[in-house]
Amino acid sequence: MQVSSKFGLLTNSTIFVYEKDSLIFASKIQQTGDILIDLEREKNYKLVVSNPGHVSVTALLSTEKMAMDQVKSLYFPIRLYNVRDLNIDYSNVVFKIKWNPYLERFETFQQNMGWIEEMLELEKKKEGK
Secondary structure, eight states: OEEEETTEEOOSOEEEEEETTEEEEEEEOOTTSOOOOOOOTTOEEEEEEEOTTEEOEEEEEEOTTOOTTSOOOOOOEEEOEETTOSOOOGGGTEEEEEEETTTTEEEEESSOOTHHHHHHHHHHHHHTO
């Protein structure tokens, strides 16, 4: 994960990891922007990234449908907006991350969480059902 603003890398950012309503992990993000979080399969997490003077970003992350031996790392850039910025892109402030069992990778979505149903429909059409 790399946290930045329009002026570049933001140091001193903090990540909070929640499972249900319980805080299970909190840490400052290193100056390189990297952080390692151990997550379990078949769970739903809420990641909140914040930095003083900036709008916090929330990512809902699901590890459901992930097999034991599949990739467990995820890299995604986080853009934080200054609270005084007039051009805040609120569609990038809350997003969802899910494991795609067909492509065997994590994917991010701003609004659409019906991708599993879409993938199943495409597969049915390919098979002629």
